[in-house]
Amino acid sequence: MIPETDKARLADLIQEETKIDQQTASLALRGYIPFSTDLQKQKRYIEFLERAAGLRQSDSKTKTKTLDVVIEEREFSKAAKIYKPMSSVMATRFTSSSTPALEEQPIVPKIGLFIPDPNVYFLFFLLI
Helix, strand or coil: CCCHHHHHHHHHHHHHHHHCCHHHHHHHHHHHHHHHHHHHHHHHHHHHHHHHHHCCCCCCCCCCCHHHHHHHHHHHHHHHHHCCCHHHHHHHHCCCCCCCCCCCCCCCCCCCCCCCCCHHCCCCCCHC
């Protein structure tokens, strides 16, 4: 049996571990959204950010959280801190390319035995 004082300390620790501020949550909503391979988890991540940003009401019926929910919210808070957009000061240090990237045709491998062109290799050895 866990003493009540330890339960309170544990609850505070869990609350601090999964809490993010409103500004970080709103910035993370505008940034990259991870978990693209697991759409249900991505949906829970967006709902977590919306609750933290104050855009969504938290579910009052779920006061107690299971360990899985706490671990997932901890992961969400860390992801929000990582994937939020750069500050304006940092963003001005990076610029996009001024020339568009060349669109190259993909190289399609030839099927069969490769037989090199003897003229190309002969010229190569002349240059050495």
